Amino acid sequence: MSxxxxPTTYTAQLEAKVERLRALLAPFGAPEPAVFDSPREHYRLRAEFRLWRENEQRxxxxxxxxxxxxxxxxxxxPIASQRINQLMPQLKAAWQASSALSFKLFQVEFLTTLAGDAMITLCYHRPLDEHWEAAARQLAxxxxxxxxxxxxxxxxxxxxDYAVExxxxxxxxxxxxxxEGAFTQPNGTVNQKMLNWAYEALGxxxxxxxxxxxxxxxFTLPxxxxxxxxLATEISKTSVNAALHNLDDNGVDNVRLVRLSAEELTEALNEVRPFRRLEGIDLKSYAFGSVFVDPPRAGMDPDTCELTRRFDNILYISCNPETLAANIEQLSDTHRIERCALFDQFPYTHHMESGVLLVRR
Known part of the structure; x- marks a missing residue:
């Protein structure tokens, strides 16, 4: 796939992804996937560029x-948000006019949001001094x-040090x-569609x-x-801190968040070993009916996949349909696919996001 x-190829490339997902899920009797398309342009909310010197300019x-x-x-x-495209020439003009901003500047990162917020990270091969800070304050x-x-x-x-969405x-x-520096979904429009699908699928x-x-x-908030x-888990300290702020900012008070990997939580639930980070949390007080997973590209490891088997409902968002299919194969003797969906987070690439709701047979 190209x-x-x-944009003239968008419909064809999306249909190719749908066919690929159908083929991967066909052995498990999956229903027809719901398909959530992307804007054809200006859909990507973050972008990272190296700088290249030519004719004495970056x-x-x-x-x-x-x-x-x-x-x-x-x-x-053109695939980046309109705000990024607006900021690119303005930032370039600023570094061209200021040696304090341009000296040994080698990389620029933009993060924007559907809400209109924007953050720019400037990366340097030199210490940042008071001249840089004065110029950067004026630029901001x-x-x-x-x-x-x-x-x-x-x-x-x-x-x-964060953007507001x-x-x-x-x-x-x-x-x-x-x-800044933490993972966020790059395609905000499709992310919003994905959240609403998961919200409806969970019920x-x-x-x-x-x-x-x-x-x-x-996903935790909705x-x-x-x-x-x-009970939510995450291993990244930066993401945990952001999640705690987000829960507080939205008045969501029925979530306990623990900094554990999925593998560590599996050990805790299986009573293999205790974790200090779980002090004060009575795991036996939870009546879990569902588990929600959004793993990295490698999918769930076999032990975590086995852990999810004990839940009646498994809501699974995947950024790699091949590892999704491998995990479903491990679970297919006890769970069937009730719903599935394709979310076109990454148009014009072979990457795709998908979701399934697995329910106990």
Missing amino acids: SVYD HYAMFAPGEKHQAILIDDF TDLGVSIIGRSKGKRVVIGR ELAVGGRTFRYRQP EREDDLLELYCGNGN LATRVRKV
């Missing part, structure tokens, strides 16, 4: 896969953004902090939810409104 940006640059020495110089980036004011300066062993924050799910708007319940790999609470209480 990875070249060409330019935004990208590189073909496996090619480090032949830069593709760009002035705009001029562009209406937060600026993060990074050099070896140092980070300078001007404004906030707002997503509408189930008739309610949730507000999210998205920290209104009177029991409890276990969530593995919760990140900054992207799903918590559908159940009695939630």
